[in-house]
Amino acid sequence: MKLAISIAGQTLDSPFDARFGRAASFCLVDTDSGAWTVHANPGLSASGGAGVQAAQFVAGLGAQAVVSGAYGPKAYDTLAAANIQRLLAPGDAACRAADILAAFQAGPLAEADGATHGGHHGG
Amino acid sequence: MRIVVASGKGGTGKTTVSTSLAQVATERDAVRFLDCDVEAPNAALFLHPVLDSQREVGIRVPRVDADACTYCGRCAEVCQFHAIAVVGQKTLVFDDLCHGCGSCAWMCPEQAISETLSVTGVIDSGTTPEGIAFAQGVMNVGQTMGVPILRELKKWTPARLPEAPGAPRRALEILDAPPGASCPVVETLRGADLVLLVTEPTPFGLHDLKQVVAIARELGIPAGVVINRDGIGDDAVGAWCAESGLPILLRIPMERRIAEAIAGGRTLVDAAPEYRPGFRDLLERLVAGVNP
Numbered sequence: 001m002k003l004a005i006s007i008a009g010q011t012l013d014s015p016f017d018a019r020f021g022r023a024a025s026f027c028l029v030d031t032d033s034g035a036w037t038v039h040a041n042p043g044l045s046a047s048g049g050a051g052v053q054a055a056q057f058v059a060g061l062g063a064q065a066v067v068s069g070a071y072g073p074k075a076y077d078t079l080a081a082a083n084i085q086r087l088l089a090p091g092d093a094a095c096r097a098a099d100i101l102a103a104f105q106a107g108p109l110a111e112a113d114g115a116t117h118g119g120h121h122g123g
Numbered sequence: 124m125r126i127v128v129a130s131g132k133g134g135t136g137k138t139t140v141s142t143s144l145a146q147v148a149t150e151r152d153a154v155r156f157l158d159c160d161v162e163a164p165n166a167a168l169f170l171h172p173v174l175d176s177q178r179e180v181g182i183r184v185p186r187v188d189a190d191a192c193t194y195c196g197r198c199a200e201v202c203q204f205h206a207i208a209v210v211g212q213k214t215l216v217f218d219d220l221c222h223g224c225g226s227c228a229w230m231c232p233e234q235a236i237s238e239t240l241s242v243t244g245v246i247d248s249g250t251t252p253e254g255i256a257f258a259q260g261v262m263n264v265g266q267t268m269g270v271p272i273l274r275e276l277k278k279w280t281p282a283r284l285p286e287a288p289g290a291p292r293r294a295l296e297i298l299d300a301p302p303g304a305s306c307p308v309v310e311t312l313r314g315a316d317l318v319l320l321v322t323e324p325t326p327f328g329l330h331d332l333k334q335v336v337a338i339a340r341e342l343g344i345p346a347g348v349v350i351n352r353d354g355i356g357d358d359a360v361g362a363w364c365a366e367s368g369l370p371i372l373l374r375i376p377m378e379r380r381i382a383e384a385i386a387g388g389r390t391l392v393d394a395a396p397e398y399r400p401g402f403r404d405l406l407e408r409l410v411a412g413v414n415p
Contacts (some may be wrong), residue, residue, distance in 0.1 A: 056208050059211070078215055
């Protein structure tokens with residue numbers, strides 16, 4: 001399956017980015033073959049609605065699951081509408097994308113059962 | 124004629140000046156007063172209008188006809204605010220991100236998008252005891268966009284302006300602008316014949332005055348300055364106005380009794396009638412045209 005991991009860099013060795021909408025980029029990994037590509041997150045520079053934009057972007061990449069540390073309400077709803085699994089990184093998340101991938105392959109990661117925080121836009 | 128009272132810095136005395144100007148003007152002219160500070164309107168505290176009419180206003184947000192939608196994604200593509208997402212066979216609308224621009228409805232190739240009013244505030248209107256036609260915009264708690272409310276407020280027309288005997292009266296509009304120098308101030312200034320800038324003689328007052336002067340110049344609106352709390356701070360405002368060709372039309376000294384009257388909900392010219400001639404002169408100079 002195709003897994004998107006929010007990261008702050010350009011490779012599998014890049015640090016994990018715990019934010020979803022404002023992550024620097026997404027590492028898209030084919031979990032069967034191990035092949036990976038990195039895609040800059042267009043939501044990073046959005047003045048608002050970053051989570052919506054990032055979620056649509058990840059959907060467009062064909063991801064079936066995402067691993068991040070936090071999902072805002074609009075990102076959560078958009079990913080859910082796209083039938084993309086919303087997974088949470090284990091532990092304190094101070095690790096590399098490769099560690100997240102290893103954790104994903106070692107056993108099921110916890111699934112976010114709702115937005116992890118309120119929206120950032122307005123009230 | 125539309126006169127906007129603005130300042131940049133908050134708390135310099137916009138409402139003090141605009142309410143007194145309106146009270147002096149209404150002696151001879153038909154006055155319409157709009158409180159454009161939709162986040163915190165307070166001119167009513169001084170002019171004491173009877174607000175007997177209220178209308179809900181807001182923005183028009185998209186609603187997608189699921190039967191007509193082909194999920195082409197054009198609406199999400201044109202939305203600058205990411206208020207629409209199209210993923211797979213679903214189109215999601217996030218009302219609180221929408222700015223009501225209507226691009227999605229215009230661009231939908233299937234005409235599957237209609238628009239519905241999302242209420243973000245109200246326009247209250249009525250008349251003051253001295254006959255000023257008064258309206259204010261009030262933004263609902265939790266909303267962030269004042270501009271759509273301002274646009275509706277500026278369209279408000281009183282049912283009738285009070286009649287008065289004698290010579291035909293001039294129709295004057297006085298708009299009390301919000302503080303700051305961002306979108307709501309620009310919207311308040313749009314269409315104004317002139318802007319009266321109320322400032323205080325402090326570095327903070329001058330800094331923000333420069334920002335609003337830049338907006339007025341960009342919009343091509345002649346400007347004049349009122350220095351409030353004259354006597355505090357320094358004279359950098361006076362020097363800068365002279366350099367920039369901005370006429371200083373009135374100076375109001377720092378006086379405790381003025382502050383006390385304002386705190387008690389009275390206007391400056393009501394509490395200190397000796398300022399009436401100064402405001403009369405200010406008004407006539409404005410109407411005659413401020414020439415920097």
